[in-house]
Amino acid sequence: xxxxxxxxxxxxxxxxxxxxxxxxxxxxxxxxxxxxxxxxxxxxxxxxxxxxxxxxxxxxxxxxxxxxxxxxxxxxxxxxxxxxxxxxxxxxxxxxxxxxxxxxxxxxxxxxxxxxxxxxxxxxxxxxxxxxxxxxxxxxxxxxxxxxxxxxxxxxxxxxxxxxxxxxxxxxxxxxxxxxxxxxxxxxxxxxxxxxxxxxxxxxxxxxxxxxxxxxxxxxxxxxxxxxxxxxxxxxxxxxxxxxxxxxxxxxxxxxxxxxxxxxxxx
Amino acid sequence: xxxxxxxxxxxxxxxxxxxxxxxxxxxxxxxxxxxxxxxxxxxxxxxxxxxxxxxxxxxxxxxxxxxxxxxxxxxxxxxxxxxxxxxxxxxxxxxxxxxxxxxxxxxxxxxxxxxxxxxxxxxxxxxxxxxxxxxxxxxxxxxxxxxxxxxxxxxxxxxxxxxxxxxxxxxxxxxxxxxxxxxxxxxxxxxxxxxxxxxxxxxxxxxxxxxxxxxxxxxxxxxxxxxxxxxxxxxxxxxxxxxxxxxxxxxxxxxxxxxxxxxxxxxxxxxxxxxxxxxxxxxxxxxxxxxxxxxxxxxxxxxxxxxxxxxxxxxxxxxxxxxxxxxxxxxxxxxxxxxxxxxxxxxxxx
Ligand SMILES: Cc1cc2nc3c(=O)[nH]c(=O)nc-3n(C[C@H](O)[C@H](O)[C@H](O)COP(=O)(O)OP(=O)(O)OC[C@H]3O[C@@H](n4cnc5c(N)ncnc54)[C@H](O)[C@@H]3O)c2cc1C
Ligand SMILES: Nc1ncnc2c1ncn2[C@@H]1O[C@H](COP(=O)(O)O)[C@@H](O)[C@H]1O
Numbered sequence: 001x002x003x004x005x006x007x008x009x010x011x012x013x014x015x016x017x018x019x020x021x022x023x024x025x026x027x028x029x030x031x032x033x034x035x036x037x038x039x040x041x042x043x044x045x046x047x048x049x050x051x052x053x054x055x056x057x058x059x060x061x062x063x064x065x066x067x068x069x070x071x072x073x074x075x076x077x078x079x080x081x082x083x084x085x086x087x088x089x090x091x092x093x094x095x096x097x098x099x100x101x102x103x104x105x106x107x108x109x110x111x112x113x114x115x116x117x118x119x120x121x122x123x124x125x126x127x128x129x130x131x132x133x134x135x136x137x138x139x140x141x142x143x144x145x146x147x148x149x150x151x152x153x154x155x156x157x158x159x160x161x162x163x164x165x166x167x168x169x170x171x172x173x174x175x176x177x178x179x180x181x182x183x184x185x186x187x188x189x190x191x192x193x194x195x196x197x198x199x200x201x202x203x204x205x206x207x208x209x210x211x212x213x214x215x216x217x218x219x220x221x222x223x224x225x226x227x228x229x230x231x232x233x234x235x236x237x238x239x240x241x242x243x244x245x246x247x248x249x250x251x252x253x254x255x256x257x258x259x260x261x262x263x264x265x266x267x
Numbered sequence: 268x269x270x271x272x273x274x275x276x277x278x279x280x281x282x283x284x285x286x287x288x289x290x291x292x293x294x295x296x297x298x299x300x301x302x303x304x305x306x307x308x309x310x311x312x313x314x315x316x317x318x319x320x321x322x323x324x325x326x327x328x329x330x331x332x333x334x335x336x337x338x339x340x341x342x343x344x345x346x347x348x349x350x351x352x353x354x355x356x357x358x359x360x361x362x363x364x365x366x367x368x369x370x371x372x373x374x375x376x377x378x379x380x381x382x383x384x385x386x387x388x389x390x391x392x393x394x395x396x397x398x399x400x401x402x403x404x405x406x407x408x409x410x411x412x413x414x415x416x417x418x419x420x421x422x423x424x425x426x427x428x429x430x431x432x433x434x435x436x437x438x439x440x441x442x443x444x445x446x447x448x449x450x451x452x453x454x455x456x457x458x459x460x461x462x463x464x465x466x467x468x469x470x471x472x473x474x475x476x477x478x479x480x481x482x483x484x485x486x487x488x489x490x491x492x493x494x495x496x497x498x499x500x501x502x503x504x505x506x507x508x509x510x511x512x513x514x515x516x517x518x519x520x521x522x523x524x525x526x527x528x529x530x531x532x533x534x535x536x537x538x539x540x541x542x543x544x545x546x547x548x549x550x551x552x553x554x555x556x557x558x559x560x561x562x563x564x565x566x567x568x569x570x571x572x573x574x575x576x577x578x579x580x581x582x583x584x585x586x587x588x589x590x591x592x593x594x595x596x597x598x599x600x601x602x603x604x605x606x607x608x609x610x611x612x613x614x615x616x617x
Contacts, residue, residue, distance in 0.1 A: 131393060158490050
């Protein structure tokens with residue numbers, strides 16, 4: 001079984017302060033990490049690999065040269081191979097362009113039985129790469145998966161569905177997007193970290209390697225500005241407990257601090 | 268992520284190639300039916316579509332796919348749709364991404380909507396990106412707000428980034444339809460007008476051999492989530508001596524459970540024997556930085572507060588308005604936590 005895990009490198013949120021009152025983002029420490037969604041996808045893939053004799057895990061990432069670090073971390077976690085997809089022509093990739101590039105890489109690798117990605121990336125949180133990639137490759141898809149097993153050419157998943165969960169079986173090849181809260185990632189093994197830099201090779205694939213015409217890589221979405229949610233003003237709630245409780249829950253929901261009924265996953 | 272390039276992008280000239288956008292008209296909502304009703308998220312999308320359609324003078328169309336969904340079409344009209352395309356068939360009883368994409372892509376090809384809105388639900392989040400890829404168009408997902416750039420007739424979608432701390436606005440000038448998914452709870456549900464007229468049209472299903480590759484085995488599955496280390500918990504619920512007794516503490520425990528939160532406490536809670544020592548928050552214990560900290564029945568003495576000062580939002584429940592925690596809380600609930608927490612659980616539907 002061949003698993004391909006597209007991972008994304010993002011700026012470490014711990015090094016960023018957002019000042020809503022000043023409407024500014026301060027980058028205190030420019031450090032990069034593997035996006036938590038991608039890391040969960042790696043974890044899910046490595047667990048499947050451990051359960052069987054014949055399994056291969058390949059991490060791929062679209063990004064600038066520094067993304068090499070993320071791929072070496074994936075190797076240190078236990079992946080068998082890693083490829084960096086990097087080219088000046090990739091720099092302005094939006095989600096549709098990223099999909100083309102990632103799909104081209106999967107094809108060059110000879111396809112996959114299972115592609116694992118995060119449900120949503122940790123910075124932009126679009127949640128599009130998984131289903132877009134499935135469409136580009138003609139694979140089946142299951143999103144927002146909390147449990148995963150593979151048997152006889154099919155994956156059995158437990159996915160979030162509305163307010164609850166459903167068990168869904170999917171034929172391979174398939175793209176599965178995973179819920180980060182369900183697959184806490186392992187720590188890379190000390191010796192493997194050393195090896196990841198000393199012994200492994202992370203090939204870089206650009207336009208020519210992937211047979212992509214730079215002119216075909218035109219983004220569809222354009223950025224039209226940044227804004228900030230209003231700062232949390234101190235607020236007092238008093239009165240009848242039932243009313244007060246309702247008000248607090250509503251306020252917390254609107255500030256996206258809680259997710260009653262699954263929030264973005266709810267119906 | 269390098270934020271500097273956003274500025275440059277903004278400066279760029281924006282031109283629209285007419286052939287890309289020509290012949291596309293009207294605003295569509297891919298409606299959803301769940302358990303024989305239209306969920307609020309679909310009504311919100313219809314309401315938003317109606318508002319935009321009125322501004323640019325076009326019709327609102329809705330598509331409705333499923334088994335036994337036709338009776339709901341009239342309701343979509345009551346909430347603001349002008350025309351509803353219904354694909355009602357036992358073969359659509361279960362959601363299959365490829366089948367739904369095929370039907371919607373065919374309808375879009377025939378009728379060429381200018382904009383296509385979908386709720387950001389489990390189904391919408393699964394379907395919209397795949398459909399956008401099939402249609403070779405852009406999708407602005409998880410929108411909290413939609414506006415129009417009237418000069419170019421562009422849909423502007425604002426969605427959260429960096430975990431909701433920042434909003435980004437996008438447009439899709441060069442491809443049609445312009446697609447967006449709408450985050451549930453952010454848009455107004457319009458009021459229904461049962462006398463509103465509109466047209467319901469049945470769609471002739473031609474799946475062209477496309478079949479689903481999913482088998483829905485069980486609808487009511489459950490999952491057991493691994494515990495989240497305290498340092499990474501997004502929501503932390505905390506108890507203090509003010510909860511009174513074990514029964515009071517159990518309420519806090521229940522709240523943590525329902526919110527999927529980590530459970531901690533003050534030194535006071537530790538002294539009462541409710542929490543282990545490694546769950547004390549404060550200078551003499553753990554330092555945490557959750558998005559949300561709910562302090563129940565604790566005074567928030569400075570020794571304690573030091574450990575949570577980096578929390579994004581502090582909610583405190585305390586009858587004493589002058590307790591230190593009430594001065595630093597973003598949401599200070601003046602009241603008896605033994606009454607407020609059960610009411611919160613109730614409001615959360617538990
Ligand atoms: C050197 C030093 C280090 C310390 N380090 C820490 C530390 O790391 N962490 C820590 O927590 N403490 C620490 N302390 C202890 C700290 O000073 C406080 O004594 C302790 O935090 C108080 O715990 P409490 O808030 O649970 O109890 P109290 O201070 O007794 O507060 C109880 C609160 O509950 C409220 N209340 C009463 N009834 C209700 C009700 N029905 N509903 C809601 N609210 C109600 C009261 O109004 C009151 O505000 C330290 C102290 C010292 C001296
Ligand atoms: N540039 C990228 N390179 C590789 N994988 C990516 C990239 N961007 C996103 N992904 C994968 O797609 C998932 C969802 O991302 P998104 O659709 O951007 O929210 C991430 O968790 C990654 O697994």
